[in-house]
Amino acid sequence: MGEINQNITQKTNEKVEEEVNQEEIPGVITTTSNAISDFIKKTAAQDFINWGRKNSLWFMTQPMGCCGVEMIATGCAHYDTDRFGIIPRNSPRHADVMIISGYVTKKYLPALKNLWEQMASPKWILAMGDCSISGGPFYESYSTVQNIDEIFPIDVFIPGCPPRPEALLEGFIQLQKKIAAKKDKGTNY
Amino acid sequence: MDAKTIIDSISNEFSDSISNTLIESEIRVSAYVSSPDVVEVCRYLKESLGFDHLSCESVVDYIKRDEFEVVYHIASYDHPVVLTLKAILPRDNPVIDSIVDVYWNANWYERENYELYGVSYTNHPYLKVLVLPEEMLGEWPLRKDYEGFPQKTAKNLV
Amino acid sequence: MIEKTTPSEMIVHIGPQHPMQPGPYRLNVKLHGETVVDLDVELGFIHKGIEKILENKTYLQGITIVDRMCYLAALSNEEVFCGCVERLAGIEPTPRSQYIRVIVEELSRIQSHLLGFGEFGHFIGYASMFMFTIKEREDVLSLLEMVTGTRITHSYIRFGGVREDLPEGFEEKCKKVFEGVRIACDEYEELLRTDTIFKERSVGVGVLTADIAKEYGVAGPSLRATGVPFDIRRNEPYLVYDDLDFNVCTQTEGDIFARVKVRLDEIRESMYIIEQALDQIPKGPLFAPDLPYGRRTPVMRVPQGEVFFRVEDPRGEMGMYMVSDGSDKPYRVKVRGPVFPTMQALPPLIKGESIADVTAIAGSMDSCTSEADR
Numbered sequence: 122m123g124e125i126n127q128n129i130t131q132k133t134n135e136k137v138e139e140e141v142n143q144e145e146i147p148g149v150i151t152t153t154s155n156a157i158s159d160f161i162k163k164t165a166a167q168d169f170i171n172w173g174r175k176n177s178l179w180f181m182t183q184p185m186g187c188c189g190v191e192m193i194a195t196g197c198a199h200y201d202t203d204r205f206g207i208i209p210r211n212s213p214r215h216a217d218v219m220i221i222s223g224y225v226t227k228k229y230l231p232a233l234k235n236l237w238e239q240m241a242s243p244k245w246i247l248a249m250g251d252c253s254i255s256g257g258p259f260y261e262s263y264s265t266v267q268n269i270d271e272i273f274p275i276d277v278f279i280p281g282c283p284p285r286p287e288a289l290l291e292g293f294i295q296l297q298k299k300i301a302a303k304k305d306k307g308t309n310y
Numbered sequence: 311m312d313a314k315t316i317i318d319s320i321s322n323e324f325s326d327s328i329s330n331t332l333i334e335s336e337i338r339v340s341a342y343v344s345s346p347d348v349v350e351v352c353r354y355l356k357e358s359l360g361f362d363h364l365s366c367e368s369v370v371d372y373i374k375r376d377e378f379e380v381v382y383h384i385a386s387y388d389h390p391v392v393l394t395l396k397a398i399l400p401r402d403n404p405v406i407d408s409i410v411d412v413y414w415n416a417n418w419y420e421r422e423n424y425e426l427y428g429v430s431y432t433n434h435p436y437l438k439v440l441v442l443p444e445e446m447l448g449e450w451p452l453r454k455d456y457e458g459f460p461q462k463t464a465k466n467l468v
Numbered sequence: 469m470i471e472k473t474t475p476s477e478m479i480v481h482i483g484p485q486h487p488m489q490p491g492p493y494r495l496n497v498k499l500h501g502e503t504v505v506d507l508d509v510e511l512g513f514i515h516k517g518i519e520k521i522l523e524n525k526t527y528l529q530g531i532t533i534v535d536r537m538c539y540l541a542a543l544s545n546e547e548v549f550c551g552c553v554e555r556l557a558g559i560e561p562t563p564r565s566q567y568i569r570v571i572v573e574e575l576s577r578i579q580s581h582l583l584g585f586g587e588f589g590h591f592i593g594y595a596s597m598f599m600f601t602i603k604e605r606e607d608v609l610s611l612l613e614m615v616t617g618t619r620i621t622h623s624y625i626r627f628g629g630v631r632e633d634l635p636e637g638f639e640e641k642c643k644k645v646f647e648g649v650r651i652a653c654d655e656y657e658e659l660l661r662t663d664t665i666f667k668e669r670s671v672g673v674g675v676l677t678a679d680i681a682k683e684y685g686v687a688g689p690s691l692r693a694t695g696v697p698f699d700i701r702r703n704e705p706y707l708v709y710d711d712l713d714f715n716v717c718t719q720t721e722g723d724i725f726a727r728v729k730v731r732l733d734e735i736r737e738s739m740y741i742i743e744q745a746l747d748q749i750p751k752g753p754l755f756a757p758d759l760p761y762g763r764r765t766p767v768m769r770v771p772q773g774e775v776f777f778r779v780e781d782p783r784g785e786m787g788m789y790m791v792s793d794g795s796d797k798p799y800r801v802k803v804r805g806p807v808f809p810t811m812q813a814l815p816p817l818i819k820g821e822s823i824a825d826v827t828a829i830a831g832s833m834d835s836c837t838s839e840a841d842r
């Protein structure tokens with residue numbers, strides 16, 4: 122650990138001098154959390170962090186359509202997602218994963234964006250059901266918004282109308298694999 | 311109360327405004343009403359004939375005839391007869407009296423008809439959008455000549 | 469719109485995402501202290517224009533769309549849609565398929581009530597209730613899945629019949645599941661009767677009297693909880709409900725507790741109906757042999773005309789007004805959903821109660837936003 126710490130301080134020192142041009146206070150090292158996390162990403166410590174993250178994917182219950190019911194059912198006793206560390210939470214502030222479970226309408230999109238901003242990073246987003254992937258049965262409706270993947274950085278698409286709870290679980294497992302392989306989009310948020 | 315008495319009763323009471331009465335079956339009757347008298351007829355139905363339940367209020371756009379039909383489905387909690395009351399409005403200036411005074415739950419149905427069809431109701435307590443986003447008001451999406459349907463923004467359309 | 473008038477008042481927005489809500493809607497609550505002085509409901513967060521879409525789909529395609537109108541009662545939506553078309557086209561479903569329809573619709577009622585009941589527990593902070601009922605619901609869903617092949621969006625009912633016959637072993641499985649559900653229902657009732665916290669939160673709260681409920685146009689369990697025995701299955705029988713014996717469950721108090729109790733009783737009643745139907749179900753074809761359009765006919769033209777047809781949804785009176793112009797697509801479809809008037813009745817019902825009861829009252833109405841918005 123000692124080595125890593127030294128590296129951090131060295132690197133961030135350079136950065137701070139370059140970019141911020143701050144006044145040097147003797148004995149005090151200033152750095153930013155972004156710089157630290159940028160550095161950690163290059164080390165093996167990130168693997169350990171990701172291992173922790175992938176095993177506690179709390180998702181936000183926010184039923185938006187028929188798929189929402191399946192999402193609720195997945196979080197409950199029968200499918201027992203707790204064993205993967207996947208727990209339904211009601212508040213966006215507690216959640217790591219947002220599931221778009223249904224049609225996004227013009228009226229709801231601002232609220233959905235708000236919810237997404239409210240979540241603390243790192244955060245991931247799953248598109249559940251045909252509606253959020255491609256419009257589903259309502260692709261031509263006057264009131265829905267299409268092409269959700271251009272608006273949100275979606276990591277996993279779960280097809281189905283509605284996908285079965287098992288499919289949602291599989292989606293979560295794929296997300297875990299993605300996180301472990303550092304290929305996810307969410308961590309950078 | 312059976313279908314025939316109901317029809318006789320309203321056509322006697324409002325011989326000028328009720329027309330084209332039709333007994334479709336034992337539990338379904340329909341009649342046309344001239345649009346200024348809607349509130350009167352509804353009040354009579356509610357107070358004298360026991361039609362205490364407004365089941366539904368909707369609008370049909372008959373673009374070929376250049377008319378809107380406002381359709382009231384009035385039912386009762388006691389007898390199974392459903393009366394379909396229709397009022398015809400011109401398509402370019404659809405205005406009709408609100409029946410919120412008589413049937414409290416007409417409120418939202420009328421708001422919905424207003425935003426989807428542009429039928430405006432006089433004496434309505436709060437005629438604003440209900441289900442559409444604010445900026446879509448004025449597009450009247452359920453009219454037959456609405457141009458925004460089908461929407462073609464989805465990128466994977468075949 | 470809700471506006472602040474005095475400085476001591478406060479406006480709280482509940483929704484569109486809130487644990488209390490089975491779908492997005494917004495309650496703007498004006499508070500004075502802890503008391504609700506004014507309230508309005510904002511709908512439309514999942515308005516998808518189903519009525520417009522239906523006008524542009526053929527009749528057969530329409531079945532899939534109405535399915536997704538209310539995701540907890542997909543089968544009654546199909547029933548009302550197919551019932552309308554059958555009445556317009558003058559088709560009579562075969563006896564066997566009528567019985568099958570009754571069976572699947574009652575199954576869907578059971579699962580919907582179980583979810584509504586559990587959700588209500590969740591809303592007043594009784595999260596374990598939700599876990600209990602979901603377990604039973606999964607069993608019932610597996611029955612539905614056996615018949616229709618899917619869990620919540622079935623596309624099962626067809627004009628003049630149903631898509632598939634009952635599978636083998638359905639009856640035995642039904643018996644087994646019902647045994648469990650019956651035990652569970654008794655347990656829930658015991659819980660309701662003995663749990664002081666539950667009673668404190670529900671007895672005498674959100675009282676709806678019969679006259680006011682009628683005035684508001686409320687139907688279904690919320691109306692029956694006020695003592696009005698209004699049930700479309702009885703008042704205007706469709707399918708074979710005439711030949712089946714069942715009670716219309718009512719309570720007289722009209723408060724939250726009564727609504728929950730009615731739902732529990734209806735679960736039992738539905739099981740009783742299904743058992744009778746399974747006993748009486750006749751053998752025979754699913755479609756009449758001379759039917760011009762059967763299971764898979766993409767193009768069917770329906771004669772000109774119009775019809776208004778009502779069925780009893782798990783949440784109340786579900787009506788549909790369909791106008792046909794003789795082409796292969798409906799000219800106009802208007803859905804009269806049971807949740808729409810129920811949501812409309814929320815503001816007068818909640819006014820004057822305390823903020824802590826808002827979720828309890830709104831939750832006890834078992835609303836399904838998707839269907840109010842359409």
Ligand code: SF4
Binds near residue numbers: 187258281284536
């Ligand atoms: S994908 Fe299908 S089941 Fe899911 S929300 Fe859309 S229509 Fe409903």
